[in-house]
Amino acid sequence: MTRMLAFVAALLLTAITVSSACVAQSAAPLQFTIEPSRQADSVQLRFKRERNGHSENNWDSSFPIAEMVGLDLAALNSPGTRPIHFAVSREAGRIDCSGNGGNAMARGTCTMTANAEFNRFLADHGIGRPSEDDTFGLIALNVRRELVDALAHANYPTPSVEKLIELTAVEATPAYISGLSAQGSRPTSLDGLVQFAALKITPEYVGSFVRAGYSNLPADDLVQLKALDITPEFVAGFEKIGYGHLPVSTLVQLKALDITPDYVRAVAQGGSLPSPDHLVQLKVVTDDMRHP
Secondary structure, three states, X not given: OHHHHXXXXXXXXXXXXXXXXXXXXXXXXXXXXXXXXXXXXXXXXXXXXXXXXXXXXXXXXXXXXXHOEOOOHHHXXXXXOEEEEEEEXXXXXXXXXXXXXXXXXXXXXXXXXXXXXXXXXXXXXXXXXXXXHHHHHXXXXXXXXXXXXXXXXXXXXXXXXXXXXXXXXOOOOHHHHHHHHHHOOOOOOHHHHHHHHHOOOOHHHHHHHHHOOOOOOOHHHHHHHHHOOOOHHHHHHHHHOOOOOOXXXXXXXXXXXXXXXXXXXXXXXXXXXXXXHHHXXXXXXXXXXXXX
């Protein structure tokens, strides 16, 4: 059980810190490089800053060419070297870049301009005005107004700029937020919502447990179930051999110890079914004997 809790904690820590690398911490000039991408209609676009003589990757992704306003793709792919310029424009602001490129590669420098209207929107909603570093993160993650509106509509607390970046990084979209609310089982805090989205606890996943007879599960229960990849099919396997509606805490113990219906059948050997507690005790002793 301790091992399982440590596993869950590690997953949640990952969820909470997933966006931290996206926010630049240096006022040094922003540089870009373009390289070929394995994805069609995209390039590998990397932004970086120099700090204390060391390069730091702040934003590196396979980026759609269609979103690089003004990019002359023919010039980029032609032999030799020629001027290259483009812009990435999003709700939070705009990054304008210029440099030189050819043979599907380019490099140069960029300037960043915050969207004053977007910043006023954040301030009007009690979020505050983002710093320059915040703006880079908002642009990189493509944070939108609709996320702020969705959180307010679902009665979540007012987010910080950093929390908006985290939520966008783990793909907590307005549709995702409203879908969880519709299922009746959702986290009440923004940290909990980040955890849900990072673990891919979807409305469909919640609904599958509702249909299996587990309605209105607490958020913590759903986190434990998803962290161990427990599905309604796993639950049904125990119901088929005679264990009716096992508590979530028991399901977590069984899955963490790799106790399956087949294991139970082997233990029972055609006799009466042992209690879940007895199964857990037996499996712990057996595993200890195998791995002293």
